[in-house]
Amino acid sequence: MxxxxxxxxxxxxxxxxxxxxxxxxxxxxxxxxxxxxxxxxxxxxxxxxxxxxxxxxxxxxxxxxxxxxxxxxxxxxxxxxxxxxxxxxxxxxxxxxxxxxxxxxxxxxxxxxxxxxxxxxxxxxxxxxxxxxxxxxxxxxxxxxxxxxxxxxxxxxxxxxxxxxxxxxxxxxxxxxxxxxxxxxxxxxxxxxxxxxxxxxxxxxxxxxxxxxxxxxxxxxxxxxxxxxxxxxxxxxxxxxxxxxxxxxxxxxxxRPTSRYVADFIGTSNEVTGTVEEVLDSGAVRIQTAIGPVLGGDVPGTVAVGDQVVLLARPERFRLEPQAAEPNGPNSWTVEGDTTLFLGAHSQHIVRLEDLTLRVWSADQTSVQRGQSYRLSIDPAAVRVLPEKPKDQVRT
Missing domain, CATH: 3.40.50.300 (P-loop containing nucleotide triphosphate hydrolases)
Incomplete structure (x- = not known):
C-alpha cells in the first residue's frame, strides 16, 4: 500500500x-x-x-x-x-x-x-x-x-x-x-x-x-x-x-426514540398502551394498562392525567427470574414462558403476560420452559412514555 x-x-x-x-x-x-x-x-x-x-x-x-x-x-x-x-x-x-x-x-x-x-x-x-x-x-x-x-x-x-x-x-x-x-x-x-x-x-x-x-x-x-x-x-x-x-x-x-415509528424501525421494542393515572413529583407517571398499573420514568414531554400514551421498553432492559424470586418494586409481573431463540450474542425469550407477548433478551444461554411461570421486572427509568399519536416532523 x-x-x-x-x-x-x-x-x-x-x-x-x-x-x-x-x-x-x-x-x-x-x-x-x-x-x-x-x-x-x-x-x-x-x-x-x-x-x-x-x-x-x-x-x-x-x-x-x-x-x-x-x-x-x-x-x-x-x-x-x-x-x-x-x-x-x-x-x-x-x-x-x-x-x-x-x-x-x-x-x-x-x-x-x-x-x-x-x-x-x-x-x-x-x-x-x-x-x-x-x-x-x-x-x-x-x-x-x-x-x-x-x-x-x-x-x-x-x-x-x-x-x-x-x-x-x-x-x-x-x-x-x-x-x-x-x-x-x-x-x-x-x-x-x-x-x-x-x-x-x-x-x-x-x-x-x-x-x-x-x-x-x-x-x-x-x-x-x-x-x-x-x-x-x-x-x-x-x-x-x-x-x-x-x-x-x-x-x-x-x-430515546420520539415516536413509535422510530422505536419500531430502530431495534426491537415491547409496546403497551394505556392512560395516565398519576403524575408523580419525581416526573415519573403511573399508567393504567391492560396488564395493570405500570410506572414509566422516561418521560420526554409533558403529560397529564387522562392522556393516552404508549409505553416502550427495549428487550435487554427486562429482568427475567424464576417464579420463586420476590417482587422487587413496581413493574413486576408473573409471566408464562413460551420459547427461547438463540441469536448468537444473546438469547431471546418469548414470554406471555395476559394477552401480551413480550421479548426479553439475556446474555446467558438458559432457556424458558413452555408453560412455566417466571418473574418479569423492569426499572421504571427504562420505560419510555410517548403520546399515543406519532409526533410531527422533527426539523433541524
Missing part, C-alpha cells in the same frame, strides 16, 4: 470551516401517479451535514431517502426549497438556481455499481479524473492517484481486470475507488452494499469507516438496514413519508 497519497488538487479540498458542507432547507418534491394523484416524496426536509460528518438517511422503501439524496446530487429537480453545498447555492426555487450534477463537485456511489463493463478497473477509476474540468491532473498524477486508492482498498492487483471478471464485493470496491479518486470532500452513497452478501457487507462497512477517518470526507448514506445505519453514522435521520421523523446519534435514536 502506498505510504502517502499523491498531491491533491487544492480546488477539491474542503475549506477549513465549521460551516455545513451540505445545507438543505425546506425541500419539497412531488411525483404524480398514473391516476393523477400526488405523492410527496420529500415534504419540507431541512438538514445540515458538517465537515467530516457521516449522516445516514434511514427508512423503508418509499420514505423519500433516495429522492432526497438524488436531489442533493442534482439528479432530481425538487419543486421548492434550497440546497447549498460548501456554502454555494446549487438549487434554489426562489432564485431559480439548479446546477448540473457535474458542477456540484461531489462523488456518488450507486446501488448498481454503475461500472463500465468494457473498461478495466484502472480505466473505470481514472475516468472521472480524465473528464474533470480543467485544469486536470497530469497522466502521471492520475496514475499515482488511481494506484493509491486501489491499494487503499486492497484491489491494486485487479487494475487490469474487467468488472465481469470480479465478485460483487470486488466490484463494490472498484465503485468506491472511483468515488474516492477525485478527492471530493463530499460523497453520496445510495444503498451501495445491498447487493453483496452479509459477510462481505460487514467487511466493507469497516473499510468504509477506516477510509472516511483517514481521508476525512463528508458522507450522506442511504440505507434501509438499521444495523448498517447504527455502525456507520455519526447521525441518523429516520425518514417517514418524505419527512424527517427524528435525527440524532445512533445511541440517541435507539435509546
Amino acid at each position: 502506498a505510504e502517502t497519497p499523491p498531491a491533491a488538487d487544492p480546488a477539491t479540498q474542503p475549506a477549513e470551516t465549521t460551516a455545513p458542507v451540505v445545507s438543505v432547507r425546506d425541500l419539497r418534491k412531488e411525483f404524480r401517479r398514473a391516476d393523477g394523484s400526488a405523492v410527496r416524496a420529500i415534504d419540507g426536509v431541512s438538514l445540515d451535514v458538517a465537515p467530516g460528518e457521516f449522516v445516514v438517511l434511514l427508512g423503508p422503501s418509499g420514505c423519500g431517502k433516495t429522492t432526497l439524496l438524488r436531489s442533493i446530487a442534482g439528479l432530481e429537480q425538487p419543486d421548492s426549497g434550497a440546497i447549498h453545498i460548501r456554502g454555494v447555492p446549487v438549487y434554489s426555487s426562489d432564485d431559480v438556481i439548479d446546477l448540473a450534477p457535474e458542477r456540484r463537485k461531489i462523488s456518488m456511489i450507486f446501488q448498481s455499481y454503475a461500472l463500465w463493463p468494457h473498461m478495466t478497473v484502472f480505466q473505470n477509476v481514472v475516468y472521472p479524473l480524465k473528464n474533470a474540468p480543467r485544469p486536470r491532473l497530469s497522466k502521471t498524477e492520475m496514475t499515482e492517484r488511481v494506484s493509491y486508492v486501489l491499494d487503499l482498498l486492497g484491489i491494486g492487483q485487479l487494475a487490469g481486470q474487467h468488472p465481469g471478471q470480479m465478485s460483487g464485493g470486488q466490484q463494490q470496491r472498484v465503485a468506491l475507488a472511483r468515488a474516492l479518486a477525485p478527492q471530493q470532500d463530499l460523497i453520496l452513497f445510495d444503498e451501495p452494499l445491498s447487493n453483496v452478501d452479509a459477510k462481505v457487507r460487514e467487511q466493507l462497512r469497516l473499510e468504509l469507516l477506516s477510509m472516511q477517518a483517514e481521508i476525512g470526507f463528508s458522507a450522506i448514506y442511504v440505507t434501509h438496514d438499521q444495523t448498517e445505519a447504527m455502525e456507520l453514522a455519526d447521525r441518523v435521520a429516520v425518514l417517514r413519508d418524505g419527512r424527517v421523523e427524528q435525527i440524532g446519534s445512533p445511541h440517541e435514536i435507539y435509546s
Whole structure:
C-alpha cells in the first residue's frame, strides 16, 4: 500500500470551516401517479451535514431517502426549497438556481455499481479524473492517484481486470475507488452494499469507516438496514413519508426514540398502551394498562392525567427470574414462558403476560420452559412514555 497519497488538487479540498458542507432547507418534491394523484416524496426536509460528518438517511422503501439524496446530487429537480453545498447555492426555487450534477463537485456511489463493463478497473477509476474540468491532473498524477486508492482498498492487483471478471464485493470496491479518486470532500452513497452478501457487507462497512477517518470526507448514506445505519453514522435521520421523523446519534435514536415509528424501525421494542393515572413529583407517571398499573420514568414531554400514551421498553432492559424470586418494586409481573431463540450474542425469550407477548433478551444461554411461570421486572427509568399519536416532523 502506498505510504502517502499523491498531491491533491487544492480546488477539491474542503475549506477549513465549521460551516455545513451540505445545507438543505425546506425541500419539497412531488411525483404524480398514473391516476393523477400526488405523492410527496420529500415534504419540507431541512438538514445540515458538517465537515467530516457521516449522516445516514434511514427508512423503508418509499420514505423519500433516495429522492432526497438524488436531489442533493442534482439528479432530481425538487419543486421548492434550497440546497447549498460548501456554502454555494446549487438549487434554489426562489432564485431559480439548479446546477448540473457535474458542477456540484461531489462523488456518488450507486446501488448498481454503475461500472463500465468494457473498461478495466484502472480505466473505470481514472475516468472521472480524465473528464474533470480543467485544469486536470497530469497522466502521471492520475496514475499515482488511481494506484493509491486501489491499494487503499486492497484491489491494486485487479487494475487490469474487467468488472465481469470480479465478485460483487470486488466490484463494490472498484465503485468506491472511483468515488474516492477525485478527492471530493463530499460523497453520496445510495444503498451501495445491498447487493453483496452479509459477510462481505460487514467487511466493507469497516473499510468504509477506516477510509472516511483517514481521508476525512463528508458522507450522506442511504440505507434501509438499521444495523448498517447504527455502525456507520455519526447521525441518523429516520425518514417517514418524505419527512424527517427524528435525527440524532445512533445511541440517541435507539435509546430515546420520539415516536413509535422510530422505536419500531430502530431495534426491537415491547409496546403497551394505556392512560395516565398519576403524575408523580419525581416526573415519573403511573399508567393504567391492560396488564395493570405500570410506572414509566422516561418521560420526554409533558403529560397529564387522562392522556393516552404508549409505553416502550427495549428487550435487554427486562429482568427475567424464576417464579420463586420476590417482587422487587413496581413493574413486576408473573409471566408464562413460551420459547427461547438463540441469536448468537444473546438469547431471546418469548414470554406471555395476559394477552401480551413480550421479548426479553439475556446474555446467558438458559432457556424458558413452555408453560412455566417466571418473574418479569423492569426499572421504571427504562420505560419510555410517548403520546399515543406519532409526533410531527422533527426539523433541524
